[in-house]
Amino acid sequence: MVVGVGARTGVRAEEVLAAVDAVLPPRSGPVRLATLDTRAAEPGLREAAASRGWPLSGHPAAALVTVPVPTPSDRVAAAVGTASVAEAAALLTGGRLLVAKTVHGRVTVAVAEDADQPHLDADPDHPDADPDHPDTDRDHDVDLRHHGDVEATEGLVDLAVNVRAGTPPAWLRTVLHDAVDASAAYPDPRAARAAVAAAHGRPEAEVLLTAGAAETFTLLARALRPRRAVVVHPSFTEPEAALRAAGHAVERVLLAPPSYRLGDVPTDADLVVLGNPTNPTSVLHAAADVAALARPGRVLVVDEAFADTAPGEPESLAGRTDLPGLLVVRSLTKTWGLAGLRVGYALGPADLVAALAAQQPHWPVSAPALAALVACTTPAARAEAEAAAVALEADRAALLAALPPGVEVVGTPRASFVLLRVPGAARVRAQLRDRGWAVRRGDTFPGLSADHLRVAVRDPDTSRAFATALAEILVTGPQRRDPHPRPPGTAPTPDETS
Numbered sequence: 001m002v003v004g005v006g007a008r009t010g011v012r013a014e015e016v017l018a019a020v021d022a023v024l025p026p027r028s029g030p031v032r033l034a035t036l037d038t039r040a041a042e043p044g045l046r047e048a049a050a051s052r053g054w055p056l057s058g059h060p061a062a063a064l065v066t067v068p069v070p071t072p073s074d075r076v077a078a079a080v081g082t083a084s085v086a087e088a089a090a091l092l093t094g095g096r097l098l099v100a101k102t103v104h105g106r107v108t109v110a111v112a113e114d115a116d117q118p119h120l121d122a123d124p125d126h127p128d129a130d131p132d133h134p135d136t137d138r139d140h141d142v143d144l145r146h147h148g149d150v151e152a153t154e155g156l157v158d159l160a161v162n163v164r165a166g167t168p169p170a171w172l173r174t175v176l177h178d179a180v181d182a183s184a185a186y187p188d189p190r191a192a193r194a195a196v197a198a199a200h201g202r203p204e205a206e207v208l209l210t211a212g213a214a215e216t217f218t219l220l221a222r223a224l225r226p227r228r229a230v231v232v233h234p235s236f237t238e239p240e241a242a243l244r245a246a247g248h249a250v251e252r253v254l255l256a257p258p259s260y261r262l263g264d265v266p267t268d269a270d271l272v273v274l275g276n277p278t279n280p281t282s283v284l285h286a287a288a289d290v291a292a293l294a295r296p297g298r299v300l301v302v303d304e305a306f307a308d309t310a311p312g313e314p315e316s317l318a319g320r321t322d323l324p325g326l327l328v329v330r331s332l333t334k335t336w337g338l339a340g341l342r343v344g345y346a347l348g349p350a351d352l353v354a355a356l357a358a359q360q361p362h363w364p365v366s367a368p369a370l371a372a373l374v375a376c377t378t379p380a381a382r383a384e385a386e387a388a389a390v391a392l393e394a395d396r397a398a399l400l401a402a403l404p405p406g407v408e409v410v411g412t413p414r415a416s417f418v419l420l421r422v423p424g425a426a427r428v429r430a431q432l433r434d435r436g437w438a439v440r441r442g443d444t445f446p447g448l449s450a451d452h453l454r455v456a457v458r459d460p461d462t463s464r465a466f467a468t469a470l471a472e473i474l475v476t477g478p479q480r481r482d483p484h485p486r487p488p489g490t491a492p493t494p495d496e497t498s
């Protein structure tokens with residue numbers, strides 16, 4: 001369904017939602033909102049769309065005026081040029097009008113079939129007709145905003161979040177404490193920007209300092225107006241969530257197990273997002289394969305939040321200035337244990353960096369976060385990170401060696417976590433929790449199933465203890481409650497012993 005929306009300036013999200021809910025037929029299937037381009041930036045409209053995960057598109061008055069509408073209004077025609085924003089926007093794709101425009105206070109809505117998704121039910125071979133096929137807009141099928149932190153509750157050994165254990169190191173905590181002590185002043189980003197630029201051999205204008213890698217995805221969603229945005233999955237879900245929250249339609253390219261090798265990306269995609277190494281598969285794509293996706297007219301976003309977990313960062317594109325539209329996203333969260341500080345950066349062409357910076361609030365990165373950027377880009381800190389990456393390889397090998405039979409390692413892990421396929425993983429995860437272990441569920445990643453679990457690499461003793469718990473659970477099988485428990489001390493019946 002397309003819901004065409006006309007709204008007054010300052011309209012609130014609840015008004016929009018009440019109007020849409022009043023006219024949407026039951027079991028409407030996927031919904032998207034369409035409106036005038038100048039209205040698409042209206043905060044209430046964006047908030048309404050984001051809260052339901054509905055794509056929101058804005059269309060120029062020049063396009064809307066060409067659409068004949070059944071319920072024209074002279075007043076609207078005089079103000080906007082089209083005789084009904086709601087009906088013209090709903091009918092723009094050429095579908096049938098299902099609900100003519102109705103006015104709900106400051107909001108006018110009309111509903112039409114989405115001619116871009118014409119035969120969902122009629123054509124069983126159409127990929128959109130398959131509810132398990134996750135690469136379309138209608139597949140708001142998973143909670144993109146679920147992350148491992150909600151699984152790592154207090155008292156459990158945390159294998160759900162991939163932050164390096166034992167971090168931040170003492171010297172970094174001292175840096176942070178000193179920065180907090182000096183926090184009366186507003187943050188000055190110059191030293192941090194210079195440090196990051198020097199570490200990657202790039203001009204300062206190509207460095208964007210951010211409150212964590214996640215901020216970059218929101219900035220991209222706000223700054224860009226992609227015609228065809230593609231996110232390569234399975235991968236970290238925030239880029240897609242941020243794009244959708246800003247009203248952009250997102251297409252998913254699903255990589256196939258077990259290699260998760262980079263596949264075909266639509267040639268006309270003007271925004272492509274992928275991770276390297278990829279969370280949750282731990283697969284490290286060859287730099288040449290990733291670089292081959294860059295082209296003029298496209299923004300290629302490579303999330304390298306885990307790049308420094310691979311010794312030597314062999315496939316990083318952070319230093320590449322020759323690739324058009326390449327934006328590399330980095331984070332201090334994982335290696336330095338700074339998830340709560342919110343600190344990262346992005347590297348890309350100066351004009352793109354400037355466009356993203358224009359979307360940031362003033363003073364976006366705190367003084368302690370800036371101090372961390374300076375401290376973690378020194379040669380000594382980089383050597384420490386490299387040593388941690390080397391040690392991680394041995395720790396990962398110990399984890400893989402300890403895993404019990406029946407557990408499949410999916411993909412070739414190259415980062416600080418491994419992706420496992422365990423039949424009945426939902427039950428296994430629950431039983432692991434009972435025994436004190438938190439692992440990350442897989443089924444909230446597009447392309448993975450309820451049989452997937454992601455497990456962080458820890459020291460070998462921890463990994464072996466985890467593997468023992470996992471083996472016991474797999475041997476025991478499902479633990480069912482006996483519906484007819486025998487009182488203690490009574491003899492088993494013949495049936496029970498047979």
Ligand SMILES: Cc1ncc(COP(=O)(O)O)c(C=O)c1O
Nearest residue numbers: 212213214236279305331333344
């Ligand atoms: C692949 C990936 N990118 C980015 C992030 C977010 O990083 P930050 O804490 O810097 O926002 C995460 C966090 O889980 C991640 O897994």
